[in-house]
Amino acid sequence: MLRLSSSDPDFAEAFARVVSDRRESAVDVADDVAAIIKAVRARGDEALAEYTAKFDGHDLDVTGWQVDAEACKAAFDALTPELRSALELAASRIRAYHEAQVPEDRDYTDDAGVRLGATWSPVDAAGLYVPGGRAAYPSSLLMNAIPAKVAGVERLVVVTPTPKGDVNPLVLAAAHLAGVDEVWRVGGAHAVAALAYGTDRIAPVDVVTGPGNAWVAEAKRQLYGVVGIDMVAGPSEILVIADARNDAHRIAADLLSQAEHDPTSQSILITDDTSFAQAVADAVEVELSALATQETARTSWTDNGVIINVASFDEAPALANALAAEHVEIATDDPEGLMRSIRHAGSVFLGRMTPEAVGDYVAGPNHVLPTGRRARFSSGLSVLDFMKRTSFIQLDQAALEAIGPAAVALADAEGLPAHARSISIRLGQS
Amino acid sequence: MLRLSSSDPDFAEAFARVVSDRRESAVDVADDVAAIIKAVRARGDEALAEYTAKFDGHDLDVTGWQVDAEACKAAFDALTPELRSALELAASRIRAYHEAQVPEDRDYTDDAGVRLGATWSPVDAAGLYVPGGRAAYPSSLLMNAIPAKVAGVERLVVVTPTPKGDVNPLVLAAAHLAGVDEVWRVGGAHAVAALAYGTDRIAPVDVVTGPGNAWVAEAKRQLYGVVGIDMVAGPSEILVIADARNDAHRIAADLLSQAEHDPTSQSILITDDTSFAQAVADAVEVELSALATQETARTSWTDNGVIINVASFDEAPALANALAAEHVEIATDDPEGLMRSIRHAGSVFLGRMTPEAVGDYVAGPNHVLPTGRRARFSSGLSVLDFMKRTSFIQLDQAALEAIGPAAVALADAEGLPAHARSISIRLGQS
Numbered sequence: 001m002l003r004l005s006s007s008d009p010d011f012a013e014a015f016a017r018v019v020s021d022r023r024e025s026a027v028d029v030a031d032d033v034a035a036i037i038k039a040v041r042a043r044g045d046e047a048l049a050e051y052t053a054k055f056d057g058h059d060l061d062v063t064g065w066q067v068d069a070e071a072c073k074a075a076f077d078a079l080t081p082e083l084r085s086a087l088e089l090a091a092s093r094i095r096a097y098h099e100a101q102v103p104e105d106r107d108y109t110d111d112a113g114v115r116l117g118a119t120w121s122p123v124d125a126a127g128l129y130v131p132g133g134r135a136a137y138p139s140s141l142l143m144n145a146i147p148a149k150v151a152g153v154e155r156l157v158v159v160t161p162t163p164k165g166d167v168n169p170l171v172l173a174a175a176h177l178a179g180v181d182e183v184w185r186v187g188g189a190h191a192v193a194a195l196a197y198g199t200d201r202i203a204p205v206d207v208v209t210g211p212g213n214a215w216v217a218e219a220k221r222q223l224y225g226v227v228g229i230d231m232v233a234g235p236s237e238i239l240v241i242a243d244a245r246n247d248a249h250r251i252a253a254d255l256l257s258q259a260e261h262d263p264t265s266q267s268i269l270i271t272d273d274t275s276f277a278q279a280v281a282d283a284v285e286v287e288l289s290a291l292a293t294q295e296t297a298r299t300s301w302t303d304n305g306v307i308i309n310v311a312s313f314d315e316a317p318a319l320a321n322a323l324a325a326e327h328v329e330i331a332t333d334d335p336e337g338l339m340r341s342i343r344h345a346g347s348v349f350l351g352r353m354t355p356e357a358v359g360d361y362v363a364g365p366n367h368v369l370p371t372g373r374r375a376r377f378s379s380g381l382s383v384l385d386f387m388k389r390t391s392f393i394q395l396d397q398a399a400l401e402a403i404g405p406a407a408v409a410l411a412d413a414e415g416l417p418a419h420a421r422s423i424s425i426r427l428g429q430s
Numbered sequence: 431m432l433r434l435s436s437s438d439p440d441f442a443e444a445f446a447r448v449v450s451d452r453r454e455s456a457v458d459v460a461d462d463v464a465a466i467i468k469a470v471r472a473r474g475d476e477a478l479a480e481y482t483a484k485f486d487g488h489d490l491d492v493t494g495w496q497v498d499a500e501a502c503k504a505a506f507d508a509l510t511p512e513l514r515s516a517l518e519l520a521a522s523r524i525r526a527y528h529e530a531q532v533p534e535d536r537d538y539t540d541d542a543g544v545r546l547g548a549t550w551s552p553v554d555a556a557g558l559y560v561p562g563g564r565a566a567y568p569s570s571l572l573m574n575a576i577p578a579k580v581a582g583v584e585r586l587v588v589v590t591p592t593p594k595g596d597v598n599p600l601v602l603a604a605a606h607l608a609g610v611d612e613v614w615r616v617g618g619a620h621a622v623a624a625l626a627y628g629t630d631r632i633a634p635v636d637v638v639t640g641p642g643n644a645w646v647a648e649a650k651r652q653l654y655g656v657v658g659i660d661m662v663a664g665p666s667e668i669l670v671i672a673d674a675r676n677d678a679h680r681i682a683a684d685l686l687s688q689a690e691h692d693p694t695s696q697s698i699l700i701t702d703d704t705s706f707a708q709a710v711a712d713a714v715e716v717e718l719s720a721l722a723t724q725e726t727a728r729t730s731w732t733d734n735g736v737i738i739n740v741a742s743f744d745e746a747p748a749l750a751n752a753l754a755a756e757h758v759e760i761a762t763d764d765p766e767g768l769m770r771s772i773r774h775a776g777s778v779f780l781g782r783m784t785p786e787a788v789g790d791y792v793a794g795p796n797h798v799l800p801t802g803r804r805a806r807f808s809s810g811l812s813v814l815d816f817m818k819r820t821s822f823i824q825l826d827q828a829a830l831e832a833i834g835p836a837a838v839a840l841a842d843a844e845g846l847p848a849h850a851r852s853i854s855i856r857l858g859q860s
Contacts, residue, residue, distance in 0.1 A: 390776065
């Protein structure tokens with residue numbers, strides 16, 4: 001864990017290193033992924049079966065290519081009442097928040113008599129990648145599937161690796177609850193390629209979303225343009241801005257909730273009180289020792305954790321904007337004031353009673369958020385990721401007479417005479 | 431030019447070939463572009479100067495790295511009154527259409543006492559790529575720069591190659607009109623890399639938009655994630671749906687307005703009348719012979735043009751949805767009815783008096799639109815491409831008591847105890 005103070009003479013330099021540290025996989029998987037995509041494009045299901053045998057250790061013709069709807073329903077029915085109502089609460093709150101994101105169509109006629117507008121429509125089919133192993137989260141399935149359903153997507157396809165054929169029953173239960181149409185037992189870059197290009201068994205989709213390892217992320221990047229994708233995601237991160245009026249253990253727990261995700265996760269504390277900084281550092285050690293995920297969380301905190309002392313919270317917005325963190329928790333007396341000055345953040349958690357984890361599950365806003373400083377230019381997953389806009393234009397003779405000649409002048413100036421001609425021929429200037 | 435009829439026995443197969451034909455560069459520039467990006471990242475301005483000397487044949491230290499604001503203003507002042515008012519009309523109509531795209535923030539408290547919302551903010555800086563040579567269009571500069579200005583972007587940077595040092599005065603005039611802050615005389619993949627990573631001279635930006643050749647497109651694709659990008663663009667295309675009540679020459683002019691862009695452009699006509707189809711084919715030949723851009727337009731029409739005869743326009747929506755064309759012109763008695771059934775299109779031009787070219791310049795909606803069937807999942811350029819959304823959440827004790835336990839249950843089920851702990855410690859369950 002790195003301790004910095006904004007009064008240190010070399011603070012600017014040290015902070016710049018924190019900002020530029022990407023913590024991302026150094027392994028270059030681009031060539032491997034390109035070869036996998038090529039194979040799936042050429043040999044379809046045959047390639048899927050080979051890669052699944054190789055990476056997940058099972059034969060799809062034996063274990064079955066799909067998990068059927070009955071199995072998903074059975075997994076849902078087998079939930080404990082507590083988990084079932086927790087999943088239902090999460091789903092209904094996520095749905096409510098995302099329903100308000102559905103954009104409105106436009107249709108109006110302006111002063112020149114030109115009718116203009118735009119209609120939004122859902123994509124036909126969306127593919128959701130659900131990781132196997134450590135990161136197989138039902139909450140993540142809900143966060144990806146529900147916006148797609150709210151958008152009106154008719155076909156929702158999940159691909160997920162099932163090492164040795166084992167599936168995560170919680171993920172199946174969430175798939176049932178979210179109304180997923182197909183669940184395929186394939187994962188990795190080959191699954192993303194299958195979603196993008198389609199195979200004999202798996203019909204292609206239009207958008208692929210969802211988290212994954214370096215191979216999955218690279219496959220999405222390479223297939224961007226063939227399909228739409230949500231974003232290129234990196235390791236998770238949290239910035240906590242907290243004053244000394246907080247309980248140090250609560251803040252320590254918040255920092256560790258991010259650290260336990262992955263050794264590459266990053267937790268940063270900004271505080272204006274040196275002894276509170278020390279109290280949190282101490283509390284982290286105490287909390288760590290009681291944590292079942294201690295190994296991951298400790299590595300993350302040791303390698304990537306940062307505590308920054310500032311003289312005043314007036315310094316915080318500039319630091320927060322430079323970090324452009326995925327999650328920003330503001331546990332101060334005036335969280336609202338600080339939020340107004342923080343322009344780059346995936347999601348903000350206001351006040352002392354809003355631990356970030358509540359947003360991971362049940363608050364309602366999406367937990368798929370931009371990482372690695374991408375909050376400078378991108379947004380969390382939303383209904384818009386599953387919709388697209390078609391603009392439209394309608395002119396009558398009078399409207400074309402009003403604005404057409406300007407278009408003719410510009411087309412001529414750009415050396416595009418057929419453009420000009422298509423207008424002038426309608427203006428009787430042919 | 432390909433003639434198809436939906437009554438042909440092999441129509442489905444032939445049409446599928448049209449749909450799947452990407453018409454995109456077969457040249458694989460990925461390795462070249464990766465090397466260029468690496469060089470710019472490592473050696474900054476020195477690399478930019480070398481590539482500019484090599485590709486554009488001038489020495490940036492002699493011609494100057496930037497075109498200054500005075501030169502842009504001078505170019506604007508030197509416009510003919512006709513061109514000046516045409517550019518001003520275009521700019522004001524584009525601005526008006528895009529102003530209505532600025533999304534509204536949300537802030538509400540729901541039944542559980544949870545405050546939820548989202549704020550939209552512009553990116554800090556945007557880079558616009560403006561091609562040199564054939565495709566240096568002032569209209570394109572306006573279509574990229576004005577949405578960024580409307581979004582509230584504070585720093586707008588243009589990069590443009592200036593072969594032998596020559597600049598296009600119309601582009602400079604448009605840059606002045608649109609309020610561009612910096613114009614750099616660099617183009618190609620190296621310019622995109624400079625925008626993404628920054629150099630000593632050029633500060634990095636957050637989003638890069640604008641058209642370009644295969645190298646520029648590949649650079650944007652490779653740098654996606656380091657910066658935001660608008661989209662991966664391919665050759666332009668138009669689908670015209672027209673009945674026999676149209677003037678064949680007008681429809682021919684519309685088809686050629688797309689064909690003149692580039693040899694790889696595609697123009698497709700769907701009509702329900704065989705003799706009208708022939709009349710248009712004949713009119714294209716007549717129009718072509720009078721066209722200054724005949725060489726390009728003829729190659730495009732010969733290689734990629736398609737005329738499809740249908741028995742009834744009821745067949746048109748399915749064909750249009752499969753093509754998911756950038757531009758769809760509907761010149762029939764009931765264009766509105768057909769539009770309602772066409773779900774995948776970049777922009778729709780309704781009726782007999784709305785040639786697509788009017789949308790390229792002065793209608794108002796953006797002319798940067800998804801190509802190559804990407805209208806299935808993506809939208810034209812908009813203010814949203816220059817903004818990002820930050821969600822926020824605020825709970826008090828009562829709200830956390832209401833929804834927190836469900837989050838704890840889910841975190842435990844997902845094997846994330848620190849997530850659970852950060853909530854339970856605030857619920858007095860520690």
